[in-house]
Amino acid sequence: MADNVSKTMNPQLDRRGFLKGCTMAAAALGLSEAMIPRLVEAAANAERPRVIWLHFQECTGCTESLLRASHPDLARLLLDIISLDYHETVMAAAGHQAEQNLHDTVNNHPFLLVVEGAIPTKENGIYCMIAGKTAMEILAEVAPKASAIIAIGSCATFGGVQAAAPNPTGAVGVQDLVSGKPIVNIPGCPPNPISFLGTILHYLTFNRLPVLDSLNRPLFAYGRRIHDHCERRAHFDEGRFVEQFGDEFHKLGYCLYKVGCKGPETFSNCPAVRFNDVEVWPVSVGHGCIGCTEPNFWDTMTPFYERLPMAKIPGGGIIDSADNVGKTVLGVTAAAVGIHAAVGIGKRLIKGKKEE
Amino acid sequence: MATYERYHCWSILLRLFHWMFALSIVFLVVTGFYISNPWTNTLLEGSASFPMATMRYIHFIAAYVFSAALAIRLFLYIFGNAQERILDILPVTRRNLNNLKMTFLQYTYLSGDHDERLGHNILAGLAYLLTFVAAVVMMLSGFFMLYPEISFWEGWGVLLFGSQQSARYLHHLLMWWFMIFAVIHIYLCIWNDCTEPEGLISSIFTGAKFKHKA
Numbered sequence A: 001m002a003d004n005v006s007k008t009m010n011p012q013l014d015r016r017g018f019l020k021g022c023t024m025a026a027a028a029l030g031l032s033e034a035m036i037p038r039l040v041e042a043a044a045n046a047e048r049p050r051v052i053w054l055h056f057q058e059c060t061g062c063t064e065s066l067l068r069a070s071h072p073d074l075a076r077l078l079l080d081i082i083s084l085d086y087h088e089t090v091m092a093a094a095g096h097q098a099e100q101n102l103h104d105t106v107n108n109h110p111f112l113l114v115v116e117g118a119i120p121t122k123e124n125g126i127y128c129m130i131a132g133k134t135a136m137e138i139l140a141e142v143a144p145k146a147s148a149i150i151a152i153g154s155c156a157t158f159g160g161v162q163a164a165a166p167n168p169t170g171a172v173g174v175q176d177l178v179s180g181k182p183i184v185n186i187p188g189c190p191p192n193p194i195s196f197l198g199t200i201l202h203y204l205t206f207n208r209l210p211v212l213d214s215l216n217r218p219l220f221a222y223g224r225r226i227h228d229h230c231e232r233r234a235h236f237d238e239g240r241f242v243e244q245f246g247d248e249f250h251k252l253g254y255c256l257y258k259v260g261c262k263g264p265e266t267f268s269n270c271p272a273v274r275f276n277d278v279e280v281w282p283v284s285v286g287h288g289c290i291g292c293t294e295p296n297f298w299d300t301m302t303p304f305y306e307r308l309p310m311a312k313i314p315g316g317g318i319i320d321s322a323d324n325v326g327k328t329v330l331g332v333t334a335a336a337v338g339i340h341a342a343v344g345i346g347k348r349l350i351k352g353k354k355e356e
Numbered sequence B: 001m002a003t004y005e006r007y008h009c010w011s012i013l014l015r016l017f018h019w020m021f022a023l024s025i026v027f028l029v030v031t032g033f034y035i036s037n038p039w040t041n042t043l044l045e046g047s048a049s050f051p052m053a054t055m056r057y058i059h060f061i062a063a064y065v066f067s068a069a070l071a072i073r074l075f076l077y078i079f080g081n082a083q084e085r086i087l088d089i090l091p092v093t094r095r096n097l098n099n100l101k102m103t104f105l106q107y108t109y110l111s112g113d114h115d116e117r118l119g120h121n122i123l124a125g126l127a128y129l130l131t132f133v134a135a136v137v138m139m140l141s142g143f144f145m146l147y148p149e150i151s152f153w154e155g156w157g158v159l160l161f162g163s164q165q166s167a168r169y170l171h172h173l174l175m176w177w178f179m180i181f182a183v184i185h186i187y188l189c190i191w192n193d194c195t196e197p198e199g200l201i202s203s204i205f206t207g208a209k210f211k212h213k214a
């Protein structure tokens, strides 16, 4: 541990850490070992691309997980291969000087734009303002000049928790406001730093963005369902489930499906790449996936400890599980059928059967 | 004593569709309930039983039968015989509108008159059409969940449902329609069989109905 701390303090990236970071990214990208030298070469030689990192409605958790929590070499590798011209959390400049840097890069150089955080749109976007401008204005100014945009985190991609119904500030993701620019979405709360680093390295090595799915997520990181790579999958197939948190089955490490795991509906590389260099991810430590890489997860994946959302009965304001609603409707139907039959029989008893 | 004549009504394909559809739905509902809320817990590890995998496997086989049945019905809506074509059950002609009204009155016991026709009455026909549409949604959401990595299903699925979870939720909610439909449907078949001596229930096995001699 102490060793780890002192390494974190050392701002220099040594060759070993550099190679290690590149190798991790190559593994995440699914590149063969033979490609690693090319990746290393690109990372070492390419002119460091300028990156502008905008923070809007967010918690800075994505930056936090990228720069601190995970493998220290990853963060240093990242800072080594890009030139981070503007990033509110880590830049040394402040005030007018910072604004100066931003405008200088935007107006005079090609750059990659990274957006972290949702953009509130209600009432002309007054719910998020930086340097006297709304997030909407800043994005409209910077985005058209970017060579490509990377939206990092579930806020910048799909609006984030602040977009949960009834979405009071009208928060939306970058792709809802910007068109005509290549956009890569790296959702997650937070996303795995490797997915971000992999995207950047892919761009540096091959001069193009990675292949995306129809939600603009890179396939190398979001091409598979969590459920299909999960280490508890055998328990699922063989029907061994945790019934309740803390029960015997939970201690035995059975599948978390019945306590609301959203792995079957969620695309991400969590089970393969894992987090924080200690080889863990939520399911491995006994908590179901909450589906944070999927659009509207705050509405569609809740309640987190139920498998499916509750059914709302329009007008009535009643909220119940879908199956209870179904059972009620089926019961009413059966009762209606019974009454219908009884009326028919009663009528026949009174009037007698019509003769053919 | 009235005399009856035997009329051919349903082609063999339609009857095949009916039983493929009805039987697959029974399996789909039962296995669907299991997938949704597995009611067993395999306590012995290594006992080589795979209840969830097996239930899903049955669900998918039934799903293919179900989808094939839908393809048959689609074909018959366009190329079937006079009773099977879609125009026969749409309330667009005067004859059909009148039948809808009379069926409604008959089913609510407001009138004892039965509008004689060979095919479905319009109320039934519309319920079947609605069920067909619901079935198509089941099929689309089902295949989207089954093949999320195939770009065809991925593209259409995201476009139609937004995400796997939304597709799954809709798939689950719509299941209830099929159960409700089955209750009403079987009841009304029996009811009709008791009220009108046209041999309605046997028609879905034999393809023939009995009508008054003209």
Ligand code: HEM
Pocket (backbone or CB within 6 Å): A264, A307, A308, B025, B028, B029, B031, B032, B033, B035, B036, B037, B056, B059, B060, B063, B064, B066, B067, B135, B138, B139, B141, B142, B143, B145, B146, B168, B171, B172, B174, B175, B178
């Ligand atoms: C009337 C027809 C059907 C009924 C009633 C039905 C019912 C269900 C139910 C209740 C579930 C569980 C949903 C949940 O609570 O999570 C389910 C899951 C599923 N169904 Fe169906 N289904 C039908 C047709 C189909 C069809 C045509 C397909 C096509 C392939 C299909 C594929 C699936 C798949 C892939 C799953 C998810 C299984 C898993 O991920 O473990 N279903 N179905």
Ligand code: HEM
Pocket (backbone or CB within 6 Å): B014, B018, B021, B022, B023, B025, B073, B084, B119, B120, B121, B124, B125, B128, B131, B178, B181, B182, B185, B186, B189, B200, B201, B202, B203, B204
């Ligand atoms: C014991 C069970 C059943 C019997 C005796 C039965 C009988 C019949 C009969 C007699 C008809 C023709 C009715 C008419 O002319 O209007 C029919 C049509 C139909 N039944 Fe059933 N049925 C059964 C179960 C089911 C189930 C479980 C389903 C699906 C949930 C189903 C779906 C349909 C559909 C969709 C049609 C319309 C066929 C068409 O598209 O033209 N049936 N059934």
Ligand code: SF4
Pocket (backbone or CB within 6 Å): A226, A227, A228, A230, A231, A232, A233, A234, A236, A254, A255, A256, A257, A261, A262, A263, A264, A283, A288, A289
């Ligand atoms: S724990 Fe979740 S992701 Fe893993 S097998 Fe069970 S349901 Fe699937």
